Amino acid sequence: MLSLKHSFRMAVGSISSSKLRSALTTLGIVIGVAAVIANVSLGASFNQYFTEEIGSVGNNFIIIEGKVSNLFHDSEMEIIKNTPGIVGVSPLSQEVAEVTYLSTSRQITVQGVSEDYEQVGNIQMESGTFINDKDKYVAVIGHDVAYDKFDRKISNKNTIELSFIRPDGEVVTQKFKVKGIVASPETTFIQSGIEPDDRIFIPIETMNEIMDQDYYWGYFAAATSLESIDDVTDEIDKRLARDLGVPFRDLDNEDAKPYSLANQGEILEAVNQLSAVLGSLLTSVALISLIVGSIGIMNIMLVTVTERTGEIGIMKSLGFKNHEVLSLFMVESMVVGLFGGVLGIVLGVVGAYAADTAMGLPYVFPVDMILIGMLVSVIVGLLAGIYPANKAARMNPVDALRHE
Incomplete structure (x- = not known):
């Protein structure tokens, strides 16, 4: 009776006797498994990256933006503030201003x-x-504004x-007197148009006084949790x-409403x-690549069966069953x-990290x-070997012994 352990040893011996051919045979599997491992890892990395990027905009944030001017006022802010959850x-207004520091001027977005x-903008x-609501002509500047936009810090x-x-x-x-500098969130993805790095923040009342207006272009709110954010947004x-x-x-008709809403949950x-x-x-x-690799294994196993026809005949004459x-x-x-599969996993891990x-x-x-990579590679090898192995098992021992 041929045990599984004995079969494994014979398989390793057969593979070792033709190292180059075996290496070329496994190349398709190596590339396929490595590509799958690397792609899945990269997908997870991108997903976490975007999640962190979006989270840097705010905690459980909801953005309410007016499609027309002079739409939102203090009464609408009170409605939002008193919504459960x-x-x-914070009300929002936004303008591009010419900012001058030590005789150098730059166009910068002021919020x-x-x-x-x-709190809500994290x-x-x-x-x-x-800034606080009692401030007037003070500004908080982004990290890039403080260190990169002008000739001097x-x-x-x-x-x-x-x-x-x-x-x-x-x-x-x-x-305006600079009251503080915002730490860089170390993110580069577009953050819903509210990137703190290259912005200047001033009190909303001061902004409206300068622009001679009494309305806001939108609001930035925060819900109690990400799980409840959709219900809060609907309310x-x-x-x-x-x-x-x-x-x-x-x-439910977005085109019929003079405002739009978006929240962190929807973006995520x-x-x-x-x-x-x-x-x-x-x-x-x-x-x-895995399919190509399986074809390669099938092809080389067919060649192996042909080369070992005499050996198969001897085995059958000694009483080995089909x-x-x-x-x-x-x-x-x-x-x-x-x-x-093992080589592919190693290559995929290294490639994804790089x-x-x-x-x-x-x-x-x-x-x-x-585990999935190893399982897939074994299954691919199993499926690729079915036809050649079945061909070997069905050989007539007399014909096999006569084969040269």
Whole structure:
């Protein structure tokens, strides 16, 4: 009786006797498994990267933006603030101003916000403090504004000059004292248009006074949790629609509403779907290599069966059953697949780490992919070996012994 252990030893011996041919045979499996492992790891890394990027915008954030001017006022902010599940809300206004520091001028986006924006916008201060609602002509500047935009570094208590253009064309210039510098969130993905690195924050009331307006272009709010954010967003939508005269029948028609809403959960879901589609596409392409690899194993096993026809005849004449000959060649085919899988896993792990490092992504490797990779490679070897092994098992021992 030919044991599995004996079959494995014979398979290893057969593979070792033709190292170059065996290496070329496993090449397709190595590339296929490596590609699948690397793609899955890269997909997980991209997913975590985008999740961290979106999280840097704010904690459980909800963005409410007006499609027309003079739409949102203090009354709408009170509606949002009093919605169950809201823990903070800041009105927003935004203008591009000419910023002058030590005779150097740059065009920079200036954001008018309230003190709640520090919490809802997940602002981390490198130095100084964030603005509060009692401040007037003070500014908090982003990391890039402080260190990269001008010829000389801007520090706390330095004075900068901001020039705004009102809707009527009048230019208003005002000096602001720097109260704090925002720490860089170390993110590069587009953050819903609210990147703190290259922005200047000033009190919303000061912004409206300079621009001679009493409305906001939107609000930035935070919900109690990511799990409840969709329900909170829907409730805000209903309350704003009622306040602004949007018919209930048009509540689900985005084009009929003069405002738009988006939240962190929706953005994360969209990113996850995109990552899943991209990962599936890349993995599908990688699976082609596995198919090619399985064809290679089948081809080389057919050659092996032909070369070892005499050996098969001797085995059968000594009493080996068909299923024993079948299992011998099946084990050999699976061992080839397993060797290729192990090498592919190593190559995939190293390749994914190198790619993540080169692109500045967090390295995420699903450990279960090691087991999946080995299982897939063994299954590929098994399927590829079925036909050659069956051919060997069905050989007539007399014909096999006569074969030269």
